[in-house]
Amino acid sequence: MTSIDVTEIIKSSTSSLYQPARKKSRFDDSASSSSQAGQPKPEDILAALEADQSNYVALDDVQVKKLVIQLDKKMRLNREQRVKNPDDAQKFMESEIELDKAIQEMHSLASQPDLYGSFVEVNGVEILLQLLGHENTDIVCATLSLLRELTDDDVMNEGEDGAAELIESLVSGSIITTLLACVERLDESVKDEADGVHNALGVVDNMIGFRDDITEECVKHGFTVWLLKRCFQKGAFDANKMYASELLSVILQTSDTAKAKLTEKIDGIDILLRTIAVYKKNDPANVDEREYMENLFNSLCAALMHPANRKKFLDGEGLQLMNLMLREKKQARQSALKVLNHATSGDEGIENCNKLVEMLGLRTIFPLFMRTPSKTKRKDTTPDEHEEHVCTILSSLLAACSENHRQRIVQKFVEHEHEKVDRAVELFLKYKEKVQRFELKKKRQSQEAGTSEDDDPDRAYLDKLDNGLYTLQRLTLILGEVAVGVESARLREEKLFQMKMSQNRLDLMLCPIIQEYSDNLGDDANIEQERVLVMLSKIEDFYK
Incomplete structure (x- = not known):
C-alpha cells in the first residue's frame, strides 16, 4: 500500500469547534511578537487565558456520539478507497486528510473524562484500536497522540469512573498487543514516528499509573521483552531509550511475574549486564542519560529479588562487573554497590557471597566500609544509603559464607x-x-x-x-x-x-x-x- 504524508497538507486546516486544547497557543501572534520586547503583562496573560477558554466548547453525550460516528464513517470511507485504489495515492489522499482531521477533533474529549463512558458505549475504543493498524503511519501516530492524551494521569484522576471504563475497554481490546505491533512497526529514524513510539510508551505508562495490574499484561504479551531490547539497542541515547528504561524499571519492581519471566524467552539478566557495562569506564553524558543508567540498575536490583535470577547473575559474571565498577570510581559506583547488596542477601545469595570472597572482593568492599564518600563526590545517594549497602553486604558475607571464607572476613x-x-x-x-x-x-x-x-x-x-x-x-x-x-x-x-x-x-x-x-x-x-x-x-x- 502507498503511504502519504498528510501532516503538512492539513497543518493549516484546523477545526474551529474541536481544536485540541493541547495544540492551542496561549498567545496570539501579536502577543508573541510584543513579548520579544519584554515580559507580557499580567493582564495580557489573563486576557489570553480568557480568550482561550472562550473558544472551548463543552461536549455532551450526543456530541460524543456524533464525533465517533463521524470518525467511523471517515475511517470506513478511507478504507474503501484504499482497497479500490491501492497503487494510486491521489485517489484516497483526500479521505486520509479528512480521517486525520476527525482524529484531531477527538482531542476535545480529553478535557471531559466524565464522558469516557459514553465514548466506550458507542465503540469509540474499538475504532481507535483499528486505526492503530492503519497503513499510513501518520494516522497511527495521530491516534497514539490521541490515546496518550485521553489516558493522561491528570485527566483520568478528574473522572475515575469514566477512566476505569476506558482502561478496561482498552485492555479488553488487547491494547498492549496492539501497541507492541505499533512500536515494532514504526521507524524511529523518522522524527514523527519516533514521537509515535514515545506516545505509545506514554499510553502504557499512563495505564500502569491508573491500574498497576497492567504490568501483568505487558509481561503476558511480550511488551517487557521489547522494552528490554529497546534499552539494549545500539545507537545514540534518546528520549525513547530513556522512556523504555523507565517503564522496564517500573514493571520489574511492580510485577513478580516480570521478574520470573525475565529470562524465559531471552536472557534478560545478561542483556541488563551488557547494557550496564557501558558505564564501567564511561560516565553518562548528561542528567537524562544518568537517569537512564539508574533505571537499568534499578531493573537489575528488582530482577535479583527473584531467587533464580541470582544464579543467572553469578553465571553472567555480574559480580565481576560490579566489582570492577566499584574500583573504577565512576558515577555507576554507588549503583553497583546497591546491586551487590541485592545479589548477596538472603539464602539465595550464598553462592554469590562465597564467589565475592574468592575473587578478592573484600579488597573492594572494606575501603568502602572504612570511608563514606564525601557529598561533593557522590550525587546519587546519601551517606546513610552508602553505609547501609556496605554494612548489609558485610553482614550477608559473615552469615552466608563457608567457614574458611568467614574466617578470612573476621581476620580482616x-x-x-x-x-x-x-x-x-x-x-x-x-x-x-x-x-x-x-x-x-x-x-x-x-x-x-x-x-x-x-x-x-x-x-x-x-x-x-x-x-x-x-x-x-x-x-x-x-x-x-x-x-x-x-x-x-x-x-x-x-x-x-x-x-x-x-x-x-x-x-x-x-x-x-x-x-x-x-x-x-x-x-x-x-x-x-x-x-x-x-x-x-x-x-x-x-x-x-
Missing part, C-alpha cells in the same frame, strides 16, 4: 590494630543515636496526638527500620560475629564501648538489638534464626 577486622572494629563501633554509635532520636520524636508525636505505638506495633517497627534501625542491626550482627570469632576483637569492642558509653558488656550493648532482630524474623527464616540465637548465647556466655 584484626588487621591494622583493629581499625575496622573501630569503624564498626563508630557507625554503631552513630545509628544507635539516630534510632534513639527517632524514638523520642515518635514518642512526642504520640503524646500530642493521644495515641500509642502499641496501637500498631508492626508499623512502629517498620518506621524504626526506615530510620536507622536496619543499618544498626547489620552493624550489631557484624560486631557480634567478630567478637565471637576473635578474642582480641571482642576486647577492642569492650574497650571502645567503655570509653564511649561507660559500658563494656557486649551482652548489654548488642544483645537487645540482636534479640529484637530475631523476634521479627519471618517464619521461613529458620536458618537465620538459629544463627543469631547461637550468637546471642555465645555473647552472653562471655559474662557468666
